[in-house]
Amino acid sequence: MLTRTIVAVSASAVLGACGNKESPPADPPETAGSSPPAVAEQGDRVVYDETLEYAGITFRVAATGDGSIGTVTITPSGLEIDNGPITRETDGQVVLAEIADLNIDNSPEIYVYTQSAGSGSYGGLIAYAANDRKSLSEIYLPPVAEIPQASTGYMGHDEFRVVESTLVQRFPVYKQGDTNAEPTGGTRQLQYKLAKGEAGWVLRVDRVVEY
Numbered sequence: 001m002l003t004r005t006i007v008a009v010s011a012s013a014v015l016g017a018c019g020n021k022e023s024p025p026a027d028p029p030e031t032a033g034s035s036p037p038a039v040a041e042q043g044d045r046v047v048y049d050e051t052l053e054y055a056g057i058t059f060r061v062a063a064t065g066d067g068s069i070g071t072v073t074i075t076p077s078g079l080e081i082d083n084g085p086i087t088r089e090t091d092g093q094v095v096l097a098e099i100a101d102l103n104i105d106n107s108p109e110i111y112v113y114t115q116s117a118g119s120g121s122y123g124g125l126i127a128y129a130a131n132d133r134k135s136l137s138e139i140y141l142p143p144v145a146e147i148p149q150a151s152t153g154y155m156g157h158d159e160f161r162v163v164e165s166t167l168v169q170r171f172p173v174y175k176q177g178d179t180n181a182e183p184t185g186g187t188r189q190l191q192y193k194l195a196k197g198e199a200g201w202v203l204r205v206d207r208v209v210e211y
Contacts, residue, residue, distance in 0.1 A: 052099035054108040063094035082135040092116035123158030
């Protein structure tokens with residue numbers, strides 16, 4: 001059972017559920033027992049602090065910094081071998097964290113979403129998977145620029161969200177001549193499945209939807 005305790009976070013839009021070409025996807029229901037993130041007061045050094053639990057494994061996600069560069073520390077508990085904290089620099093701020101088990105192996109993953117400063121508001125992902133409930137390995141997400149069927153018209157403004165057994169990334173599509181504030185190409189949604197890679201875990205595109 002997933003539980004979450006929220007101390008303070010920065011505000012962000014959350015991602016809706018998967019859809020099809022004919023109509024936009026509906027937003028996924030909130031997890032039972034969860035509550036929306038609270039907005040941190042301006043000037044607070046800790047801008048995001050949330051604890052998430054799944055199947056006896058807990059992750060605390062604590063982020064600092066309110067500018068273009070920040071820091072996030074992920075502290076696990078309940079792993080059999082290594083519960084040491086992991087600290088990463090972030091491009092922009094942490095806007096949301098989710099815990100999930102995309103490959104359904106009873107060893108959860110932690111997904112931390114970031115958003116860069118500036119007009120592009122590029123989304124980013126910092127993620128780790130528990131290996132057989134023993135220790136953490138990093139999850140790699142390929143850049144959109146490296147996905148031929150998805151990169152055309154991409155100019156940031158991404159949103160991420162876990163939807164059932166997939167990680168979903170959604171962003172507006174820009175046509176030639178569009179301004180940053182007014183994309184006219186609709187919306188593109190990438191659906192990723194978690195797979196074992198050569199040196200860790202990889203999120204691989206399973207489906208591309210446009211509407």
